[in-house]
Amino acid sequence: MNIKPEVNAARLLASVADFAAIGATPAGGVNRQALGVEDRIARRLLAERALARGFTVFQDEIANLFIRREGKDASLPPLLIGSHLDSQPTGGRFDGALGTLSAFEVLEALADAGTETDRAVEVVAFTNEEGSRYSPGCMGSMAFSGAGKLADWQTTHATDGPVLADELAATLAALPEAAVRPIGHAISAFVELHIEQGPILERENVPIGVVTAVQGTKWLEIVFSGEAAHAGTTPLEFRKDPMSAAAMVIASLQSAIMPADPQARLTIGRIAAEPGSINVIPSSVTFTVDIRHPDAETLAAMERHVRQECETASRHWHCDVAINRRVDMAPAQFASSITETIADTCAALDLKSRPMVSGAFHDALFVSRVAPTAMIFVPCRNGISHNEAEFVSDAHMISGARVLLGVVGSLLLAG
Amino acid sequence: MNIKPEVNAARLLASVADFAAIGATPAGGVNRQALGVEDRIARRLLAERALARGFTVFQDEIANLFIRREGKDASLPPLLIGSHLDSQPTGGRFDGALGTLSAFEVLEALADAGTETDRAVEVVAFTNEEGSRYSPGCMGSMAFSGAGKLADWQTTHATDGPVLADELAATLAALPEAAVRPIGHAISAFVELHIEQGPILERENVPIGVVTAVQGTKWLEIVFSGEAAHAGTTPLEFRKDPMSAAAMVIASLQSAIMPADPQARLTIGRIAAEPGSINVIPSSVTFTVDIRHPDAETLAAMERHVRQECETASRHWHCDVAINRRVDMAPAQFASSITETIADTCAALDLKSRPMVSGAFHDALFVSRVAPTAMIFVPCRNGISHNEAEFVSDAHMISGARVLLGVVGSLLLAG
Numbered sequence: 001m002n003i004k005p006e007v008n009a010a011r012l013l014a015s016v017a018d019f020a021a022i023g024a025t026p027a028g029g030v031n032r033q034a035l036g037v038e039d040r041i042a043r044r045l046l047a048e049r050a051l052a053r054g055f056t057v058f059q060d061e062i063a064n065l066f067i068r069r070e071g072k073d074a075s076l077p078p079l080l081i082g083s084h085l086d087s088q089p090t091g092g093r094f095d096g097a098l099g100t101l102s103a104f105e106v107l108e109a110l111a112d113a114g115t116e117t118d119r120a121v122e123v124v125a126f127t128n129e130e131g132s133r134y135s136p137g138c139m140g141s142m143a144f145s146g147a148g149k150l151a152d153w154q155t156t157h158a159t160d161g162p163v164l165a166d167e168l169a170a171t172l173a174a175l176p177e178a179a180v181r182p183i184g185h186a187i188s189a190f191v192e193l194h195i196e197q198g199p200i201l202e203r204e205n206v207p208i209g210v211v212t213a214v215q216g217t218k219w220l221e222i223v224f225s226g227e228a229a230h231a232g233t234t235p236l237e238f239r240k241d242p243m244s245a246a247a248m249v250i251a252s253l254q255s256a257i258m259p260a261d262p263q264a265r266l267t268i269g270r271i272a273a274e275p276g277s278i279n280v281i282p283s284s285v286t287f288t289v290d291i292r293h294p295d296a297e298t299l300a301a302m303e304r305h306v307r308q309e310c311e312t313a314s315r316h317w318h319c320d321v322a323i324n325r326r327v328d329m330a331p332a333q334f335a336s337s338i339t340e341t342i343a344d345t346c347a348a349l350d351l352k353s354r355p356m357v358s359g360a361f362h363d364a365l366f367v368s369r370v371a372p373t374a375m376i377f378v379p380c381r382n383g384i385s386h387n388e389a390e391f392v393s394d395a396h397m398i399s400g401a402r403v404l405l406g407v408v409g410s411l412l413l414a415g
Numbered sequence: 416m417n418i419k420p421e422v423n424a425a426r427l428l429a430s431v432a433d434f435a436a437i438g439a440t441p442a443g444g445v446n447r448q449a450l451g452v453e454d455r456i457a458r459r460l461l462a463e464r465a466l467a468r469g470f471t472v473f474q475d476e477i478a479n480l481f482i483r484r485e486g487k488d489a490s491l492p493p494l495l496i497g498s499h500l501d502s503q504p505t506g507g508r509f510d511g512a513l514g515t516l517s518a519f520e521v522l523e524a525l526a527d528a529g530t531e532t533d534r535a536v537e538v539v540a541f542t543n544e545e546g547s548r549y550s551p552g553c554m555g556s557m558a559f560s561g562a563g564k565l566a567d568w569q570t571t572h573a574t575d576g577p578v579l580a581d582e583l584a585a586t587l588a589a590l591p592e593a594a595v596r597p598i599g600h601a602i603s604a605f606v607e608l609h610i611e612q613g614p615i616l617e618r619e620n621v622p623i624g625v626v627t628a629v630q631g632t633k634w635l636e637i638v639f640s641g642e643a644a645h646a647g648t649t650p651l652e653f654r655k656d657p658m659s660a661a662a663m664v665i666a667s668l669q670s671a672i673m674p675a676d677p678q679a680r681l682t683i684g685r686i687a688a689e690p691g692s693i694n695v696i697p698s699s700v701t702f703t704v705d706i707r708h709p710d711a712e713t714l715a716a717m718e719r720h721v722r723q724e725c726e727t728a729s730r731h732w733h734c735d736v737a738i739n740r741r742v743d744m745a746p747a748q749f750a751s752s753i754t755e756t757i758a759d760t761c762a763a764l765d766l767k768s769r770p771m772v773s774g775a776f777h778d779a780l781f782v783s784r785v786a787p788t789a790m791i792f793v794p795c796r797n798g799i800s801h802n803e804a805e806f807v808s809d810a811h812m813i814s815g816a817r818v819l820l821g822v823v824g825s826l827l828l829a830g
Contacts, residue, residue: 196648197645197648198645198647198648198649198650199644199648199649199650199653200648200650203653215647217647219693219694229614229798229799230612230613230774230775230798230800230801231680231682231684231705231707231774232613232630232632232680232705232707232773232774232775232776233611233612233613233614233615233773233774233775233798234613234614234680234774234798235613235614235615235673235677235680236673236674236677238614238618238798241669241682243665243669243682243683243684243686244665244666244669244683246662247661247662247665247666247669247683248666248669248670250658250659250662250666251659251662251663251665251666251667252666254656254658254659254662254663255663258650258651259651262650262651265646265647265649265650267646267656267658267694267695267696268658268659268662268688269646269658269688269690269691269692269693269694269695269696269697270688270691270692270693271658271686271687271688271691271700272686272687273683273684273685273686275684276684276685277684277685278634278684278685278703278705278741279634279682279684279705280682280684280801281682281684282684285686288693290646290647290693290694292646292647326693358647358648359645359646359647359648359649360645360647360648361647383644383645383648383649383653385645386645
């Protein structure tokens with residue numbers, strides 16, 4: 001009766017392979033975008049496996065999918081584990097799916113061992129974490145945590161056309177077995193396993209990342225405006241060159257920000273000049289700045305630094321500058337009670353681990369606003385993600401699931 | 416019988432206005448692109464006015480249009496003056512047309528005064544100087560001077576579709592009054608009047624620029640290649656960021672090249688990043704470099720400087736770099752005999768003048784390879800050209816034509 005629950009490695013790996021077939025692309029990835037046909041097939045498959053094990057299946061108004069294994073006391077808030085099932089258009093088979101299926105494996109392991117728990121354990125697949133087909137991302141977890149409202153997104157059009165309200169209705173209707181429940185029910189905690197999507201764990205040969213925080217993120221769009229003029233006939237003193245201003249800012253920021261602070265991230269991903277003619281000094285240059293830091297004060301200081309550099313360059317090169325903040329996502333610290341539990345579990349399993357900050361935002365970022373939350377990272381090859389070449393080794397998948405199971409056990413014991 | 420020839424100011428200004436109506440745009444400019452319908456209308460108008468004055472009209476195989484006023488000795492190579500009649504898609508009414516019509520005014524002034532000349536004087540409108548509809552520009556003057564071959568361009572497609580051979584045939588056929596002559600006939604000299612297309616004459620309040628040279632020009636296309644990666648999860652030490660490399664090069668060149676040498680020009684007019692996503696470190700950044708200098712050695716050194724900076728940035732930011740030279744046009748010194756004549760003429764007419772280097776390339780650049788050549792610049796408002804707002808004052812148009820007439824007189828006297 002008191003069998004210790006164990007991860008069934010073969011079952012987990014087969015499960016990952018099964019779901020990788022849903023929306024499979026020729027290059028070995030998946031195209032299983034939110035609220036589309038493939039998303040519905042994946043939900044159905046998971047729901048059927050859940051029902052076959054005697055678990056119950058729920059969905060809320062934004063189609064967050066929950067699989068529940070009852071505990072002794074139904075009045076206690078359940079422990080939540082899981083991730084998302086939707087993917088990028090040319091996504092990998094592990095991003096989201098590994099965390100959701102590892103969580104389901106935990107449920108099956110508890111059921112195999114006949115483990116009685118005080119509180120229920122629920123697996124979640126949050127709706128539209130990726131934000132590729134419908135923007136913004138993390139829709140399901142935002143609605144769950146009250147950080148966003150479904151009503152604001154109902155009329156959004158998919159990149160391929162259909163209105164969200166229609167696709168959502170179809171998704172909910174496709175799973176009549178899933179009883180509808182009110183959105184945002186109380187939970188005791190949330191633990192999300194996810195691939196790192198970065199290179200650190202692999203390069204350091206560490207199988208588990210204990211995620212202690214998620215970086216805050218700001219996205220800025222910067223436009224320098226000068227005066228288009230002839231490249232051959234215009235001397236320096238008559239130029240109002242926004243390209244020179246933009247290059248000065250970018251070069252200065254790249255040499256200052258990240259070298260000074262290993263936790264800071266600064267990226268210029270997009271740039272364009274108008275009119276964009278080889279022999280015309282541009283009239284304007286537009287570029288984007290993505291800055292991140294786990295500390296809110298430091299992130300704010302980074303934004304001020306960017307703005308100061310823009311002011312300096314604008315004066316130096318006689319241009320105007322306009323800065324538009326497009327995204328402003330506060331950092332979040334995860335619950336130390338849970339991160340310590342993760343670290344202890346790794347030690348007990350003789351698995352190396354290291355604390356780290358998540359550079360990407362996840363559903364856990366939003367759920368952390370309503371319950372103690374943390375994440376477990378596993379390595380992915382070359383840190384590649386959002387890419388059909390995304391890859392996690394069998395060994396790392398198994399380790400990750402074992403840690404998740406151990407953490408769940410400890411949290412349930414703790415009450 | 417020895418009336419001194421004089422420019423008829425009203426006739427010149429009316430002529431400029433008449434031609435500005437051919438291909439006129441709503442914004443006050445012209446769209447009279449090479450070898451198109453409007454180009455043919457302008458050629459016809461000029462040919463008819465020529466024939467009405469008793470001049471003869473010729474065209475060569477690339478439709479360079481010549482208007483000839485006979486001298487006493489038809490065996491002497493004619494003195495050539497003129498420019499081009501074709502325009503940019505949203506061009507100004509003065510770029511090329513002013514030089515061609517000022518030259519025609521000179522012919523009419525000589526005819527009005529009954530001036531007998533030893534050698535003939537010819538006005539030319541070179542074909543396709545702009546290079547916007549058919550690339551490259553300066554086609555007519557390149558073919559005239561042997562710097563290029565019509566055979567190489569016959570199959571070129573226009574930006575709007577038609578093959579050059581067809582449009583050229585139609586243009587030649589539209590002017591049966593123009594006898595066809597062999598291309599590249601001998602001339603004694605070439606003098607081209609043109610708008611400055613830069614801001615110097617206007618800002619210095621000088622009505623005439625004595626153009627002593629044309630800058631050499633090189634166009635480079637530079638591609639830095641790195642590795643696309645997640646903006647949030649990738650620490651600095653794992654980055655291969657081509658944006659940082661590009662910005663380093665551009666910022667360094669902009670602070671070094673032009674400040675050190677007032678004759679140098681360096682412009683980055685076009686830039687783009689792939690994939691161009693706000694939260695992805697780019698896999699590649701491509702940008703163009705336009706460098707110019709009147710001294711060939713210095714221009715070569717500038718190119719070496721650009722390449723060295725690219726090598727440095729490539730090593731510093733762990734990227735590859737590829738540099739492709741797209742255009743390589745040698746500088747040209749104009750004939751001092753002619754530039755001195757221009758300066759003397761200005762003094763005699765009590766007009767301020769200043770020597771200067773042309774930052775743009777012109778038909779004169781190529782003709783200077785086969786005959787003594789120089790250019791006369793007149794100011795244009797704010798230096799604006801290749802723009803419907805291009806503007807030259809009546810006074811400056813009249814001064815320019817008077818100088819051209821005076822120069823022609825001096826050159827004819829000199830033999």
